[in-house]
Amino acid sequence: MTPGHLTPSGPEAGPHPDGAAPDPIVEVADLQVHFKIRRGLTGAQTVRAVDGVSFALAAGETLGLAGESGSGKSTVARALVRVHRPTGGSIRVAGVAAGRLHGSDLRAYRRRMQMVYQDPYDSLDPRMTAGEAIGEGLAVRGLARAQRKAETEALLRRVNLPAALTARYPGQLSGGQRQRVSIARALAVSPEVIVCDEAVAALDVSIRAQVLNLLKDIQADAGVSYLFISHDLSTLRFMADRIAIMYVGRLVEYGTSGQVFSQPQHPYTQALMAAVPDMANLGRSRRAGLTGEPPNPASPPPGCPFHPRCPAAIDICRTARPELRRKAGGQLAACHVAPDDPAGPAPADAPSTTGVTA
Amino acid sequence: MTAPLNQHLPDPAAAGPALAGPGAAGLDSSGLELLSAEAAAEPVAATEPRLARRALTSLRHDPVALISVLVVIILAVVAVLAPVLAPYNPLHAFSNGLANDGAPVHPGSTFLLGTDPNGRDVLSRMIFGARVSLLVGVVATGLASIIGIIIGGLAGYVGGVLESVLMRFTDVVLSFPILLFCIALIAITGPSTRNVVLVIAFAYWTYLARIVRGLVLSLKEREFVTAARTLGVGHAKILWRHILPHLTPAIIVYSTLGVASSILIEASLSYLGIGVPLPQASWGQMISQGQEYFQTAPWLLIAPGVALVITVLAFNLAGDWLTDLLDPAAAETGR
C-alpha cells in the first residue's frame, strides 16, 4: 500500500497492517463470530461476540489480547483453534485459510495451533495420567508407542517437571503443575502458535511468575508465537510484544506494547490502565475510574459502543462507529476523539480493510 | 548466599510422597529457583487410596452392604457351579419323588427342600433357577446397557436432528409400562429363555439411554474434551478415551440395579407362564406352581419366594453401596 507504512521487521516496529507484515504466521482479517440465541418463542437474537477483528502475529512474537468480560477475546481464541466456526472474515495460518477446513486438513491445521486453557483443573482429563495426556498429543503427531515414553519425559523436563509425574493423575498435582502439563501437551504436537487463554489467571500469584517465565523460555527456545489472552494488563505488559485491546467484539487499540502502555490513545485503554491497582503508586485516587457497566453484547449501543461510559465522548461518537486509524502514538485506535497521526494517511492501511479473503 | 539446601531439606519420603529426583535445570538467573528446592518444595498430594482398598474399608464399616455383596457373590458362584452343586438333575422326575397319594415329598434327608408336584427335587431346581435368574439378569442388562450407551451416546454427542429422533424414539418406548410391554413382545416372539432376555433388554435400554445422553451432553462441554479436539484427536477416539470412562460409574450403578429389576421381570413373566418354559426351572415358575399347593406343600412357595426377595434386595443394596463408592472420589483419581 503506502510505502511510508511498510513495516520494518521486529516486534518493536509498529503494528502490522496485514498486507505489509513480514511473514506473519497468523493473519486474521475481519473475523466475525456470531451466535444465535433463542429468545422465547419469538425467535432468535444474534450476539456478535466478535464483530470484525483483524490482527497479525509473526513468528516468535507474543500478541496480547486484552479486554474484560464480554469483549470477545476468548471467542477469538477459540475461533483461532476452530472450536468455534468463524461466521465471517478469514483466518490464515502460514498462508492456509483455516475457516473452511474439514477432516484431515483440519487435523493438520490443528497441529499448528494449540491452546492452553484457563482452568488447570478441567482442561486435563481427570481419568488420564499426565503421561497419557501428553502421550495423546504425541500420538496425534504420529509417534509410535515405543518412542512416546522418552518423548513424554523430555517434554516434562522441558516444562520443569520431574519425569516421575508421568504416572500421576491431575488430582494429585497442584494447579501450577497441571498447567505445565497442559503446556507440555500443547508442545507435544510441535505447534507454531500457542493460544494462551487466561492461562495463568487461575494460579496463585507466586506460581504465575513461574509459568510466565516458563512460557518465555519456551518461546526463546522453540520460536513459538503466542496469542496471549488476559484481562490482567500487568501480565500482558510483561509477556506481550504487541497488544490489542478489545471492547464488545471489536479492537479499540492495537499497537506495540511500548506504544500502548506508555501512551494509550483510546479512552477505554486509559481507563483500564488507571483501574489496575499498582503498588508503585499507593494512594493514587481512584476517582478517575470508569462508571457504568460493559454493554450487553447482544445489543450494543449505536455508534461507538463505548460512548455511554466514555469521559471524552462527543456528538459523533453516538452515531458513527469509529474505524481503526493510526494515532499520534504510532498505534492504531478506533476513536473519534484521539488525534490521528499527523503523518498518517488514510484508514486504508488499517488491518480491517485489507483485502485478504478466506 | 544460597547455601546448599539439600542436606537440610526434609527427607522426601518422610514428607509424604513428595517428588523424588531433581527438578529441571536451566532456571532463574537470579538464583532464586534452585533445582532441588523446587523438587522438594512441591510435595504432591498423597496418592488417593486405590478403589479396591477404599471398597474394602467401606465394606468393613457397613455390614448391610457387606452382606449384600456377599449374597451377590454367593449367588454368582451358585449360578456358575450349578451342575456341581445341585444334588440331582433338576429336570428328572423321581419315582420316589412323590408320596403314595401323589403329593410332593416334604423336605427331608433325600430331598433337602422336598419335591415339586412332578417329583422333581426342589433344591436342585432352586439352584438351577438361580442360574437362570442370574443369566437372564446379567445378559439382559448387559444387552440393554450396550444399546442404551450407543443410543444415548450418539444422541448426546452428535446432537441436532439425530438427537431429537433418537430421544423421541426413546420416549416412545419408555412410555409403555414395562411388564405389559414385555408381555406383548413375548406374545409376538413366543416364550423361551432367549426371548425373555431379548425382550427385557429391549424394554430396559431406555433408562440408560437417557442417563448417558445427559452425561455425554455435559461431558462434551468439559474443557478437556475441547482440549482433545484441539489436539486433533478424532471423534471416535474422544468418545472411547475421554467420554466412555466417565460414564463407567453411572453404567456400573445402573447395571447393578438393572440386574435386580431384570430378575424380577423374568420372575414375573415366568410366573405368568410366558417366561422360561417348563420343564426348565425358574423361580418365577416355581412360585406360580407353589401357589396352588400352599396349604399342603408350603415349601414350594416359600423357597423360591424368599430366594427372589433376598436376591433382589441384595442387588439393590449392593447397587446403593456402589453408588456411594464410585461417586465423588472416582472422578478425581480415576482409579
Place this chain on the structure above:
Amino acid sequence: MASQQQPVTSRPDGQAGLTAGPAGPGGSGAVIEVEHLTVAFPAREGSAEVVRDVSFAIRPGERVGLVGESGSGKSLTARAVMQLIPPPGRVAGGRILLDGTELDPGVPPSRWRGTSVAMITQDPLSSLNPLVRIGVQATEMLRFHRGLSRSAAKAKAAELLAAVGIPDPARALTQFPAVLSGGMRQRVALAIAISCEPRLLIADEPTTALDVTIQAQVLDLLERTCAEHGSAVLLISHDLGVVANFCDRLLVMYGGRIVESGPTAQIVGHPAHPYTRALMSSVPSMTGELPERLVSIPGSPPAGGTWAAGCAFAPRCPIARSVCRTVDPELAALDDHAYETGPHSAACHASRDESWGRAA
C-alpha cells in the same frame, strides 16, 4: 535494628494489653481482637491446623488488609471471626473479642452478626439467594435487627441501594439477583451488609470475580460507604495491589500464620519477610523497567494443614537456614518505631539477625 534488645513484644501488634506497644489507640478500643486463633480440621492422623496462632486487632474505622495465597488460611480466619467455620472444622484455640467481650459460642450469633460484624464474599450469587427477590433479602436484616415495619424497611432498603449506585432502586427491589451483573450484585450485597451499620465489615475477595474496571468502582464504593458509616473493614484478597491501595494496615499470611504485619506504606516500601518480598517482585508492574524474567518463588504454597516443622516458608525460602527448619519464628516488631497504626512486624529469623544478610 534494635531487635537484639528486649523485644518490643512477642505478641503481634494491636493486641489488647500491649505493654511496650506502639502509640495510637490502644487495644482497649478495638472493635475486634483476635488472640492466638487456631482453626483445625480433622485429618487422617489427628487434626490439621489450617490457621495457627493468629492474633490481630482492628480498631474502629480502620482498614486492614489480609493477604495470602491459597492454603494461607486467610478465608478461614475471616470465617472464624464470624463464627462460620464450616464443619468439621472448628476453633481449636484462642479467642475472639468483640468490643472487649469474648465471643462466646453460647451467645446467639444473631445478636452481633449483621449488627456488629457483617460480611460480603466473592460470589454474590451464593451470598444472595437466587430464588428470593432482592427486596426481601435487603429488608430482612432491617426488619430482624431493627424491627422496622415492612414499608419502612423497604424505603430504607431503596435508599441504601441508591447509595450504592444501583440505578432505579425501586425496580431492583422487585428483581431476582440473577438479573443483575456481577458488579451490581456485589453492590447489593454491600448495601445489605451495611444496612445495620456494622462496626466491622469483612470483605472476602469481594472483587476477585469482577472485571478490573468494575473492581475499581466497587472498591471505591466500599471505601466511601464504610467511611460514611464509620465501619472498619477487613479486606481479604490474594491481590497485593488491591489490598495495598485500599488498606492502612496489612497482614500477610502464609502457612496459616501471619508472617508480616504493619502499615501498608512500610510493608510495600520495605518488605521484611522473604515471602512478602518475593510476592511483590513476582507481580509485573505497570510502570518502570520490565525484567527479562519475573522473580518467582519455587514450589507452591502448601495446602492447608500440611506444614513442615519450623517456618512454613522454609522449603521455598531463598535465605533459609537450618534454624528455619526447626524453629518456627515468632511475629516480632522489626524496630522500635511507633507507626501510627502499629509496629511493622515480621515472623522471620533473618529479620532479627543482621549477619544473615538479605537476598536481593
